Amino acid sequence: MSEWHRVAEHTMLKDGQMKEITVDGIVMLVARVEGQYYAVQARCPHMGGHLGRGTLEGSIVVCPRHGSRFDIRDGQNVEWIPELPSLVRGVAKTVRKPADLTVYATRIRDEQLWVETKE
Secondary structure (H helix, E strand, C coil): CEEEEEEEECCCCCCCCEEEEEECCEEEEEEEECCEEEEEECECCCCCCEHHHCEEECCEEECCCCCCEEECCCCCEEECCCCCCHHHHHHHHHHCCCCCCCEECEEEECCEEEEEEEC
């Protein structure tokens, strides 16, 4: 079952900004890109890095621990551990597939940002 939660004014962030928030006990990273809000899990699925401490490059959030890159629009892992040599990175991918981020739906209603959680 899903539930919508009002989290902030729709002006909470400017384009290119992101912030960690907690909604219904879930820590999320909320970002605004080209006027649209996106919400994803706040911790990197690889080493648990706080993505909110990373950087936002367009719609790509970069993990501050190891540089993995995720598209906040769909949670897809677009680059995994880029600082490793390609051979080592290839071996690492065969041992453990890079995980995507959990994505949470967002909407603006009555000038408020809402985020959907699921059980």
